[in-house]
Amino acid sequence: MESAVGVLNYMVFFAITAGIYAILCLGLNIQWGYTGLFNIGIAGFYAVGAYTSALLSGPPPGPLDWRTFGGFQLPFPVGVLGAIFISGIIAAFIGFLTLRLKEDYLAIATIGIAEVIRLILKNESWLTNSVWGMKHIPSPLYQPIQRGISGFITAHPDLSFWIRGLISNAYNWFYLAIILAILGTLYWVSERSIRSPWGRVLRAIREDETVVAAAGKNVFQFKMQSFILGAMIMGMAGSLYAHYAKFIDANSFEPLYGTFLIWVMLIAGGSGNSKGAILGAFVIWGIWAGTDFMSGYLALSATRVASLRVIAIAVLLELVLLLRPQGLLGEEKVVSKMMGK
Amino acid sequence: MKIEVLSRIPQLVIYGIISGSIITLGAIGLSLTYGILNFANFAHGDIMALGAFLGLISLALLRSLGIPQTPFGPLSFGPPMILAILMAMIFTGGVAIFIDRILYRQMRRTARITLLIASVGVAFGLRNIIQFIWGPLPQYYFKGIQLARKVPLIGVKIKPDQIFIIGFAALLVAILHLFLQKTKTGKAMRAASDNMELARVSGINTEKVILWTWAIGTALAAGAGILAGIENKFITPSLGWEMLLPIFAAVILGGIGSPYGAMVGGMIIGLSEEISTAFISTAYKPGVAFVIMIAVLLIKPRGLFGVK
Numbered sequence: 120m121e122s123a124v125g126v127l128n129y130m131v132f133f134a135i136t137a138g139i140y141a142i143l144c145l146g147l148n149i150q151w152g153y154t155g156l157f158n159i160g161i162a163g164f165y166a167v168g169a170y171t172s173a174l175l176s177g178p179p180p181g182p183l184d185w186r187t188f189g190g191f192q193l194p195f196p197v198g199v200l201g202a203i204f205i206s207g208i209i210a211a212f213i214g215f216l217t218l219r220l221k222e223d224y225l226a227i228a229t230i231g232i233a234e235v236i237r238l239i240l241k242n243e244s245w246l247t248n249s250v251w252g253m254k255h256i257p258s259p260l261y262q263p264i265q266r267g268i269s270g271f272i273t274a275h276p277d278l279s280f281w282i283r284g285l286i287s288n289a290y291n292w293f294y295l296a297i298i299l300a301i302l303g304t305l306y307w308v309s310e311r312s313i314r315s316p317w318g319r320v321l322r323a324i325r326e327d328e329t330v331v332a333a334a335g336k337n338v339f340q341f342k343m344q345s346f347i348l349g350a351m352i353m354g355m356a357g358s359l360y361a362h363y364a365k366f367i368d369a370n371s372f373e374p375l376y377g378t379f380l381i382w383v384m385l386i387a388g389g390s391g392n393s394k395g396a397i398l399g400a401f402v403i404w405g406i407w408a409g410t411d412f413m414s415g416y417l418a419l420s421a422t423r424v425a426s427l428r429v430i431a432i433a434v435l436l437e438l439v440l441l442l443r444p445q446g447l448l449g450e451e452k453v454v455s456k457m458m459g460k
Numbered sequence: 461m462k463i464e465v466l467s468r469i470p471q472l473v474i475y476g477i478i479s480g481s482i483i484t485l486g487a488i489g490l491s492l493t494y495g496i497l498n499f500a501n502f503a504h505g506d507i508m509a510l511g512a513f514l515g516l517i518s519l520a521l522l523r524s525l526g527i528p529q530t531p532f533g534p535l536s537f538g539p540p541m542i543l544a545i546l547m548a549m550i551f552t553g554g555v556a557i558f559i560d561r562i563l564y565r566q567m568r569r570t571a572r573i574t575l576l577i578a579s580v581g582v583a584f585g586l587r588n589i590i591q592f593i594w595g596p597l598p599q600y601y602f603k604g605i606q607l608a609r610k611v612p613l614i615g616v617k618i619k620p621d622q623i624f625i626i627g628f629a630a631l632l633v634a635i636l637h638l639f640l641q642k643t644k645t646g647k648a649m650r651a652a653s654d655n656m657e658l659a660r661v662s663g664i665n666t667e668k669v670i671l672w673t674w675a676i677g678t679a680l681a682a683g684a685g686i687l688a689g690i691e692n693k694f695i696t697p698s699l700g701w702e703m704l705l706p707i708f709a710a711v712i713l714g715g716i717g718s719p720y721g722a723m724v725g726g727m728i729i730g731l732s733e734e735i736s737t738a739f740i741s742t743a744y745k746p747g748v749a750f751v752i753m754i755a756v757l758l759i760k761p762r763g764l765f766g767v768k
Contacts, residue, residue: 157573157576216754217757220757220761223494223576224761226502227500227712227753228753230502231705231708231750231754232750234746235750238744238746238747241743242743242744374701379584382580383581425588426588426592427588427592429584429585429587429588430592432584433584433588434585436578436581437563437578437582437585440567440574440578441563444570444574
């Protein structure tokens with residue numbers, strides 16, 4: 120029974136992380152899956168969201184910190200909204216520059232902005248505390264819930280060991296509920312929007328933007344809206360990550376974790392399909408976390424195992440592209456109720 | 461203060477030319493594949509790293525064969541290094557053609573943008589294959605520190621190895637120029653870069669052109685990777701990723717698909733990055749490349765010599 124509690128508690132932790140990835144995937148799905156906008160700087164928006172939230176909601180700089188700015192201790196929702204807002208502004212800047220040009224320019228510019236953001240995280244210690252990272256980012260309602268838990272446990276000393284194990288983990292259950300509620304809302308919004316006239320224009324732009332322009336639509340504006348909306352969702356995911364992890368530094372947003380895995384998730388799950396985006400996040404994160412367990416059985420150093428896992432994920436991506444480019448769940452061709460199947 | 465900054469500029473120009481030579485070699489390869497295969501190859505930086513590490517294998521191989529290692533005059537390396545560069549260029553070209561056959565070729569008929577995603581996968585795959593074999597720590601081609609020498613009259617310092625880097629890059633660029641202008645294949649490549657469909661209907665074997673493009677573009681990248689290794693004194697698996705932004709900036713500045721634009725673009729990026737260190741932190745060198753890129757996108761998105 121004890122080990123079952125351990126597994127269950129791990130599953131909650133797993134689901135929180137996979138849920139945050141699923142949110143990132145929904146953001147990318149709006150940009151890439153719906154509109155065909157190639158963003159390979161996801162890590163940049165993700166990081167900006169996390170740091171914005173840390174600066175707005177976190178504690179002021181401590182005596183051992185290098186940073187001299189931020190720490191306004193604002194409530195959790197303000198942190199999340201701030202993260203959404205700032206990621207949106209950066210997306211608007213990049214979009215304004217590149218969305219009138221051929222699609223590769225956007226891709227290159229997103230690499231560039233992600234790289235510049237990474238440099239800022241590492242070097243501007245007054246803002247980001249550089250390599251020391253942002254510490255003690257508060258988790259919403261953490262104190263009251265923990266107090267409740269310890270109160271309950273002391274009031275019920277006769278609880279069996281495994282129930283106590285389950286209850287002490289209650290905060291994670293609470294955070295999982297927040298993540299799932301947000302994920303559910305975003306899923307609903309994203310499904311509603313692709314079924315709306317707005318969503319149909321996005322899909323038409325992806326297929327042939329000249330035709331859309333000829334039909335009198337302002338292609339640039341639709342692309343901007345899609346790109347900014349996607350980036351805002353990515354920034355929100357960053358904020359949710361920061362409030363859960365409590366500590367962030369530049370290494371949390373390396374291109375591997377911040378960009379590459381998310382692409383593999385969306386492509387494997389099925390781009391253009393919100394269910395696919397979520398499924399892909401859970402499946403690929405399952406494979407990724409699962410292979411971490413295996414590493415103990417291999418007679419290789421930790422860095423070698425890490426490389427091996429990335430190689431395996433990269434091969435998986437290429438195989439999906441070659442053999443099943445539509446992913447696990449393909450895109451639904453007809454999403455309008457008005458049209459026959 | 462002002463005078464002090466200005467007096468550093470001539471030296472920074474020298475550094476800029478060195479780093480510009482390396483960026484140029486990387487950018488030409490990227491611009492060629494971009495122009496002819498019509499997709500931005502995000503694995504190009506990691507191909508450079510692959511070249512640098514294949515150079516390391518070649519060097520070990522040549523040393524074990526007992527090729528004399530006496531350095532050339534003031535340089536810190538001898539014949540094996542030069543041979544190793546050439547071997548690595550050939551091997552890297554081979555690997556690129558192999559990847560094209562098993563992967564990119566299958567995707568050419570489907571959506572063009574699929575190639576972009578595939579190349580991101582190749583980038584992470586290659587980098588981690590390198591890291592799996594050699595680990596994340598720096599590797600060295602040769603030991604020892606070389607002292608910079610003062611150039612008479614101008615008063616700047618330069619190392620003999622750095623003169624080699626500039627000379628070797630210039631030689632490769634000159635060979636490429638002759639190849640593109642004088643040979644049939646080179647002319648076919650330029651035609652294909654201008655208009656693939658037109659090239660095909662005028663009887664050019666476009667599959668052959670694609671093979672040559674991969675071979676030449678990635679061989680130049682390999683050369684750039686090794687020269688970067690000589691300049692930095694060491695190579696790491698992330699060498700290519702760190703060069704990706706300057707290289708793309710050079711390609712965009714020069715104009716996508718124009719190898720000559722890439723030369724100019726590479727030099728401008730190299731010079732700007734180095735000269736910027738007189739005014740801002742060296743950590744922001746890639747940021748300078750990004751700012752130039754943004755400026756080009758704003759003012760002249762087709763670049764200096766762009767046609768497309």
